[in-house]
Each structure stands twice: as structure tokens, then as C-alpha cells.
Amino acid sequence: MDLHDLYGDIVREHSMSGHNLRHLEHPSVVVPGRNPSCGDEIDLELSVEGDRIKDGSFTGVGCAISRASVSIMLDLVRGRTLDEAAELARLFLAMEQREPLTDRQLDALEEAVALKGVSNMPARVKCATMPWHTLLNAVEVARGTD
């Protein structure tokens, strides 16, 4: 196993940067994400206007993979519609399940592609996917509260 596939620069920077680790002033939805296998516990906050994600953040504790994953995800979906965010989440989850993605699909995931290496480590896959499952839940909640 080459650790660079797991803890590459992008992953390490996001895991340590903490620029998305904060509370929003007026979140529209706050959705918990839990990964008992690792003890990752995050709360995802989104502020949604109409069908667009204006801002997002998270709080909580987790391993480097989960922190990087949620941070990369927030940078990716900020400013997108709920539908676009949900589509990106589905793409990401497909990537982690080692489903073949086209170059265009991989491009759409931008920095999140840095987490592709986690799919080779069954023990850590949930760390990477948990934030995106949480995002799908948050999208559902946001749609419901319209």
C-alpha cells in the first residue's frame, strides 16, 4: 500500500486546514453524520436559498479522511443547486464503490478525486463516504423544508 494514494497533498491539506470547520450563522439544515467504525461524528450545516446551496460548513470530530472528505465536498457543492449536489454525491459514492466513471464524471468531482485511493482500503471507505451520505440526507431535508 502506498500511503500517498491515501494521504495525498490535497487530502492532508483539507484535513488540516479547517476552513470549513465552523458554524453557519443561519443554517437551513443541520444533519448529523456518524461512522461508528471509526468514531467519525460530524454535523453538516447547509444554508439553502431556493434550490441553491449558498454556504456550507461542518462541526465535529473525525479522522483525517473524513475531515478531508467533508471539507472537499463543501468546497465542491457551495453555490450549486440541490440537484447538482445530489448528483455529485452519487458520483462520489459510485467512485468509492469502484464503479467505472468516465473522465468527464471524474472531472466533475474536482478535488474529490483525491479520495479515490480510499476505495482500495475497505476499512476506511466509510470515512470518505459518510459526509456524502450525510449530504444526500441534507438535500432531502432541505427539499422537505421548502
Add this chain to the structure above:
Amino acid sequence: MIQGSKADFPFFAEHLQEGRPVVYLDNAATTQKPYPVIDAVRRYLTESVANPHRGAYQLSGEATSRYEAARSRVAAFLNATSSDTVVFTKNATDSLNLVAESYGRRHVGEGDEIIISIAEHHSNLLPWQRLAQENGALLKYVYLDETGMFDMEQFRQALTDRTKIVAVTQVSNVTGIEFPVAEIVRASHDAGAVVVVDAAQSAPHIPIDVQALGADFLAFSGHKLYGPDGAGVLYGATCLLQDMPPISVGGGIVEEVTERTVRYMDPPLRFEAGTPNVEAAVGLHAALDYVDAVGFSRIRRQEQELTGYLVRTLQAIPGVSLYGGTEGVARHGVVSFNVGSVHPHDVATILDSQGVAIRAGHHCAQPLLNFLGIRFCCRASLSFMNTKEDIDALSDAIISVGRWFDGSA
């Protein structure tokens, strides 16, 4: 010939990770299996499989006698007076649940008390938590003193004439510290309480004498003691087992069944409904023979030396914090730690990439970790067959963690 070293364990030759044997430091979770255990299971599976206690033919008699021989071997291992005190279960968890569900449900009522320590594994906590909740009893905890030791003073104060059960671990699976079980038993018996000992982490490291301990019940898992999965043990004093109803009912445990009634067999068969796991019992038998052949005095000497070396090695690494015991407190092969603020799962992954296997997480002891003021930690746990080189490899791997999470890799 038994060597009392890794040479006895085919795993180290057979399982190579990137060309090298694994540095296996997760013995508290489960142990690798020495060849006498593997051979015994293979021999049973090739030569004498039959359903014990059932068939009238010779082969069934042979399976029965192997199974019962394993039971006698366990009784001897525990210095129990009779093999009737030994119930085979799936694992320690199953054993502890059996005591709580059978003995506990009958003897713990509204307003009664159960005392456990804060250091219990969830398997010796949840059965009592549930029992207390469902029967309206009070679950009391005994905490640890500043050295990480079971606080005997606090315990004496917690004991009352309403205390029906005291359930404690003999060795903590997080700190490796041994609790004064014999003393706990004496105090409990003076108060009229029955004592359940969780020996899952002690049985691999120290000889257990249920008579000297005075334990009423004692549980352990064969798989942590070089045996196969699927053989757990519940020791129970005969007078207590006699009065206990089975939890799982069905074939193999009855004297007589009518349309409306049943008369159960005597213990221990009463608690072993269904076809038993003979191969696991046979493997456990071989494991106990193996442990005795190596000898507890040698096991103890090697493990104490290795544990001391492990503690000193970890203490010497900058940024590493150790939990759960102060200097000079004896530990049995188990040491928990964190590496700076790096999440234990990342530490474990980085170590794994260098062929070092440790455990990371809450170790099924969340209340204890909470008491220690942490949420998760890493745990290295030793067996006598580990070496100082294993600990050096652990140390090198831990030092490398800083290269990944200081930004300098």
C-alpha cells in the same frame, strides 16, 4: 517440538504483507493460532466428526468424548473442582449474557444493586445495564484511582446489603491493569453478593484458579487464548448453575419433554442447546495444552519484559501520550496511547502500511475512555511470542506518523 515463539505459529510464515511477516500487536483482540491447535482441529475434522451426545454409534461416542475431554481440560486449566462447572458458549460475551439473563433475571429485583467497574468492556457492561433497567435495579460504578487501579475503598462503600451482583474484569482490555479480584470477591461475599469475573484479558496472561479467587462465575474466550473462534467458557459454581434456567432451549438439553412440560438436564449440558461447536472445543483443548507446555511462568516473564520495553519505548517518542496507568503499575501486555492529535484510525492506517497491526478506536469500552477523557485511542497488545524487534518496528512506524501529519512527507 513446541518453541514458545513465533515459530509455533504458521501465520507468520504464511501471511506476508509486502513480502514480510506482519508485526502483530493486536493480541488482545484475538491471537494467532499455533500449529498444535490447527492440527487438533484438522484431526477432528478429518477423523472423527459426528454429532456428540446424540448417536448411539461409536463415532458419536468419540465426538462426545473429545468434547467432554475438552471440558475437563478447561476445568483443570481453571483449577475448578469438577468439569460440571464448565459451560461451553460461543465466546466471553455469550457467557456474560448467560449469567445476566439466567442468574441475573432471577436474583436481581426492584431496588437491588449491581456493581461494575468503569473499566468494563461493553460485553461486561451492557448485560448488566439492561438487566438493571429492566428489573428496576440500580447499576453502580466503581471508578479508578489516580494510578489507574480499581478503587477498593470506593467499592467497599458502594457495597450494601442490596448488592446482588458484582461484575468486574480481571484485566482491562484498554489499560492492561489487573484488578484485585480475590479481594473484591472477599468483600462481595461478606456483603452477600455474587461475583462475576470477566477473564477475557487475564486468561491469556496469568494462571487462573477459580478456587483461590473464590469467583462465583468467570468468563473467557478461547480465541484470545490461542484457540479457535467459537469456544467460549462460562465457569459457574455448581450450586449456582443448578438453580439457573437455560436461556436458549431446544435439542440436547432435556431429560423429558411432553406436550406441555419439560424437565431439563443438569448443568452444564442444560445451557448448551443445539449441536455444540465440537471443533472449537477440541481446538481450545489443544490451546490450553499448548499454553501449559510453554508455561505461565515463561509467558509471564516474557510478557512482563516486553510490556516494560513497550511502555519505555512509547514514552520515549515525542508527542505520544499513554493512558490508564501510572509508572510502576503492572500491565498485562496491553498499552493504550495516542500520537499527538492524529486520529487513531489514521495512525493505525499509517502503521498498517508498514506491516504493523494495532487496534484503534474505543475498544468497546466507551465509558472508560470517557472517564480517561478521550474518545478514541490506539492500543498495542502483546503476546509472549512477540519480540523487541516487533516493538522497535512499532516505534519506527509511530515516528513516521509525524511525517504525514506535520506536512513534511
